[in-house]
Amino acid sequence: MSEDSSFDHACTRSGANGSRVDSTATDPFQDPRSCRPEVPGLPSRGLLTLVLSVHHLLVSLGLYTVMPVLAVVLSRQATGAAGPGLFCYTASAGSGSLLISRWLSRRRYLPTMIVGTLLAATGFGLLPYADGGVVPLGLLLTAGFGMSLHSLLSRVLVAEMVTDDIGRQRLYSTLMIAINIAASIGPFLAMATFPEGDSRPLFTVVAGCYLLAGASLAFGVRPGLRTPVSSTRWPISRTTLRITLRDSTARATVLATLVGTFLYAQLSSSVVLLLAEEFTSASMRAVLLAAPAVGIVVLQTPATAVMARLMGRGVPPFVFVCAAALGFSGAMLVLGSGLSPAPAVVTAIFLFTLAEPFFHSTVSTAFAGLPADSRLEAFNLRQVCWTTGEALGALCGGALFLVLYRTGHGHIYWLVLGAGAMITITPLTTGFRKRSHRKAPGATGTKPAD
Template sequence: MSGTAPTAVTASTSAPGDGGAGGQRPLRAALALETLVGSLGLYSVIPVLGPLLAARSPGSGTAVVGAGLFCYTASAGLSATLAARRLRRISYAPGMVGSVLLSAAAFGLLPLADADWMLCGLLVLAGCGVSAHFLYSRVLVAEVVHDDIGRNRVFSLLQIAVNAAAALGPFIANALYSPSQPQKLMGVVALCYVAAAVVMLPGLPRGVRPPASSGRWPVGRKVLRQVVTTAAIRRTVVAGVLGTFVYAQFYSAFAYYVARQFDSATLRSFLLAGPAFWIVVLQTGVTAVVSRLMRAGVTPFAVLGGANLLFGLSMLTLGLHLEPAVGAVLAILVFSVAEMAFGPMISTAYAGLPIESSLEAFNLRQVCWSFGEALGAFSGGTLFVALHGQGRGRLYWDALAFVTLAVTGLLLLLARRTAPRASP
């Protein structure tokens, strides 16, 4: 792997699996704490972002809501990838601190915006900050932690922090948001991001920049050629896109299904908050199991494939002729376990690909994630809605489960056949 790792956090040597725990503990603590605090700000605004936009621009109706949400989502997903060459010139500490402060300023100024273009522009800036911080932090982990087990532990820790914030954020939003006084909530959101900048700074390396990429584009021709010609990279890309496609069903098709199927607001809230809750409770245990499997020789790709199989089973549960509440609860439980394995492992898998620049590897990851998630959300929001309206929603779940299980099974079989055999 190219790039110079910060000596402050890599001075100690360690056995595979501990990721240099002693030297890297300040970095892990800083990343976990700032992810918790910053994500608390993000998930305190996301539940009310649509109503906030509608209230700030009553004359535009739903148009500004759709435009604003698109601007934020597109910016948060791809802006850092598109600007990767420029971001690479900025070292980790100022880049990561500056990105969260950019989000703080953009979200904090939303209540002052009095025109649609200002609302959309601020959301683009907020998304840029979120996107840049995500890219910097993942590349930093990939550069500093030199084994798959150690990386997966860090990414799992960050996933716990994100989901703890996702579980608490909606309560903060409901307690503080008022259409007539949005500045109260948005002030708290901005303060969360400022606090994130403060708590992360002591643990970040100084004067170290992300590694260079192979060309002028975020994903250069050399890496694209590797995707086509290198089986391990190709399988990881296909498995990642497929997994994110199915993952996106939770926020599109499943959310629509829950809203239409169940009259109880308590049950709806329980189902939609389920993954975040279970991840906070069980992620550490799942990570320990995954670490044990990897020490026994299981590859990151095999774990990724296993997560996809669980995603497929969760969709199949919804397609069975079960009582709706039972099927939904079972689907959430299986989906949550799948997400606990998939979320950290997709970053771990891309970090370990035979790509010279970890920055470019994570650019590829982000492009694939955004493509799979956008396509999955579109499918869930169009095809499932149409089939559900015809009373044939189970057909969608069954078809999605079949495709996910079949494609993942084929990928795992191909990976097993091409794996190097141990010498006798």
């Protein structure tokens, strides 16, 4: 057995619960002391975490430099292009990898993730040279497809490294801090490179960030490391879908993610358009858009400590996803409350900032623990849920909101979103409390076994 094949054999698993294809295989990432000495050059978990953090920092710097102004750029290229353009990007970024799910089984992480960053760099880099029509949509689909590869494989890689929910939550949270350091810089970089309406400097910087992100992977992701085996030719098997429909925790995870991502998409669509209409100061817009990212950098570590403690007491990850979605819905209700734009936007951004540390990383933790046949399937399901919510949210925020706002009924949009989310999410949390009470010792009136 060659060096690469013995390493791949040791790292390959088939089950979301950590079961392996070969019971004699060992996971060199489960415990740093278990790294096999006969495999030279195998990176430690600390090195790989550092490299992935730098990689996510660069990817996110490109993404969050373009997202604060993408709706504005598209609307200037063609009237009514913002909604369809944002929909194409978010749909592709979330579900593009599903089209090649069968091919991704047992594929090498390093070249596949580098291809993803190259596609993102190409799509965004060529966007300012597209005159209109379907060409910008094609470029956004290309960029989104590249981001989809990066997003899926980086999360699967972390899920393969760590086998317990608390450990995954901590590692995903570390990456979220790196992501949001970039997200806090991105809006200011966008304003600096897009001052006079010429988007070419902006997209050159964005493309450069993706190219550097791809190059950074070579320092910590070993070329022989492969993705897990998928048990089905489809992105999600019928078995996994049946489990999701029957299991109350899985159903709650899916629904909370759909609602939460729909509301979160408003930050890059309707909220951006509202800021462009109501705030003439570019620096003020940048500060407001960067605030949630700064909040995650500051709050993610204490939020993770709280969640880890509660998870240790039996609280499932989806509960935190529900709590974050309720925070997002509160922000929507504030925007529709009739307050003047300045205090309404500031308060809504504040609520987003408090809720976000409990959302992004926890969604990944929740899906990593679902009882799917493989983690690749579990994260394919995550991609479907995230994409559906975010793409529809971006479409509504970039098209429907603008129509209502310009007819003087923008507040109706916010109120419907906020109230609808409250009505949908609240029963999920109350249902969890009822199940927990029934499972508590003595709750049913029976004597616990000796």
